Amino acid sequence: MQVTIGEELMLLSLDDESGVAKEAASAGWAVAGGILADLVLAGRVTVDDGRLAVADRTPTGDPLLDGRLDRLAEWADRKADEKAAGKAAGKAADRVAGQAKASDWLTRDRPTAVRDAVQRLCERGLVTEERHRAFGLFPVRRYPEADPTVERELRERLAAAVLRGEDPDARTATLIALIHATRLYRLAFPDLPRKEVEPRFAAIAAGEWASGPVGEAIRNTQAAIAAITVVTAATAATTAVIT
Template sequence: MHVTLAEELMLLSLDDKSGVAKAGTTAGWAVAGGFLADLALAGRVVVDDGRLTVTDRTPTGEPLLDGRLDRLAEWAERKGAGKAKPAEWLAKDQPTAIRDTVQRLCERGLVVEERHRALGLFPVRRYPEADGSVERALRARLAAVVLDGAEPDVRTATLIALLHTARLYKVAFPEQPRKQVEPRFAEIAEGDWAGESVGQAIRNMQAAVAAIAAVTIATTAATTVIT
């Protein structure tokens, strides 16, 4: 089953049993960045010199990405030529990024939605694992690259770069000390693993995510509940 980068980030972030999003707000920035990264890899957007441009509005065939692509194109058009900034789009997209991504994971049957009332009053939604096969394959792929030194493909390197940018080492490797995995994350994130245009787009997008996530990390608790 092919899933998007946003979905992979979400699978790593959700606790399998409780369905609670670990590092929820910070993960939300990474998920929003995952949408942009996938659209860049698909040749639909370019991020250059701090500017975001939609170069192709042709649908990708993935509803989760195509909905983002349409909204992004309309937003960029309203902003005007050369005025759409990645950080502004991420700030606009982040509030709904997690919600839309977990809904898609539910549609795929990878997680299931459970509704509760906190203190008997406040509605809370959680998303425990329903089918762990995709996440297991994902974690095995990350372990092969980060722990065993395998060469990453472009998508895996992009995912690792997003995790590194948002400092989400623990959601990827909860049992490994950060100091043991961070150097490999940094090596991959800074490597030349994509073509010139795509690599530049991802690096620009990383910079935007990093700037926003740094503030979030400093002010947000490590665990939140999706509501």
């Protein structure tokens, strides 16, 4: 079964037995980035110097990607209209506001990306939804694993590339680059110390596994996610100190 990179990252985050998302904040960025990266690999979106553009609006045939492509295209069109209006009015601030930045899209898309990825995993029968109320009051949803075959194959691909030094294909390398950008090494290899796997993650992320515009777009996406997660972590740390 072929699943999207965003779904693969969601599978890594969800605890197999409890269905609770591990490292949920960082995983959310990774999932949003994974969906965007799949659209780049499919030739539907470009990311150049941190800015997004829709290159082809033809559906991919995957419901998760096509739903996101429609939303992204609508958002990019709105940004283009804002930029045009800013230019017509001669307002520099409006021209800046009208830029379709990858970081802005990822920030906007993260909550719905996680929700949609989980929903798609449920539709595929890979996880099952369980609902209950915490303390009898608050609704809680959990997504324990129902079919382990896809995650097992996923972890084997990661082990082959990271632990055994095999050359990954572009899709697996993209997945590894996103894990590296969000520092989610423990989701991929929960039993290994970070120092044992991080160098290989970094080497693959910086490698020449995808050349030309596609490779550059993936690296731009990776850089945008890495920058966001650094700012988010710093903000959280500052808030903790203040409170």
